[in-house]
Amino acid sequence: MIRIMFLCHGNICRSPMAEYVMKDLVEKAGAARHFEISSGAVSDEEWFNPIYPPAQRKLREKGVRFGNHSAHKISIEEFNEQDLVVVMDRSNLRWLTRIVGDYSEIAAGEALQGSEITGKVHMMMEFAGLSRDVADPWYTGDFEQTYQDVLAGCNGLLKKIRL
Numbered sequence: 001m002i003r004i005m006f007l008c009h010g011n012i013c014r015s016p017m018a019e020y021v022m023k024d025l026v027e028k029a030g031a032a033r034h035f036e037i038s039s040g041a042v043s044d045e046e047w048f049n050p051i052y053p054p055a056q057r058k059l060r061e062k063g064v065r066f067g068n069h070s071a072h073k074i075s076i077e078e079f080n081e082q083d084l085v086v087v088m089d090r091s092n093l094r095w096l097t098r099i100v101g102d103y104s105e106i107a108a109g110e111a112l113q114g115s116e117i118t119g120k121v122h123m124m125m126e127f128a129g130l131s132r133d134v135a136d137p138w139y140t141g142d143f144e145q146t147y148q149d150v151l152a153g154c155n156g157l158l159k160k161i162r163l
Contacts (some may be wrong), residue, residue: 127156
């Protein structure tokens with residue numbers, strides 16, 4: 001079982017979009033039984049809130065099913081249970097460090113079995129071959145661009161995980 005958690009600031013836009021896009025991709029690939037996919041926040045600003053309505057609309061428009069979602073902040077215990085923690089931007093990475101400390105030692109030398117992925121914490125867009133952040137629709141209002149970023153990152157991640 002591969003445990004993946006996607007993180008963004010509030011867990012109402014980017015990370016739940018990534019969670020449900022990735023679930024959709026692994027289901028379509030016939031590999032859902034090999035994954036446990038979730039999402040969380042690095043802040044507690046949106047605790048218990050659902051997916052932001054425009055993000056819900058974008059997922060529906062793209063035919064991506066999603067369930068009842070309740071935003072929550074990642075805990076150290078939850079971090080430790082994951083094989084991969086994928087963050088949406090550099091700010092999320094800094095906040096994560098404040099929560100769990102220096103994760104680099106935790107992830108040092110670890111490799112996800114059967115994949116090219118080494119270490120636990122990664123930036124989403126690195127799986128799309130890019131070194132930029134996932135577009136944040138909270139500020140841009142562009143949920144299509146965010147969806148495209150998330151889709152590219154999730155597709156790249158799935159390709160790197162060879163089952």
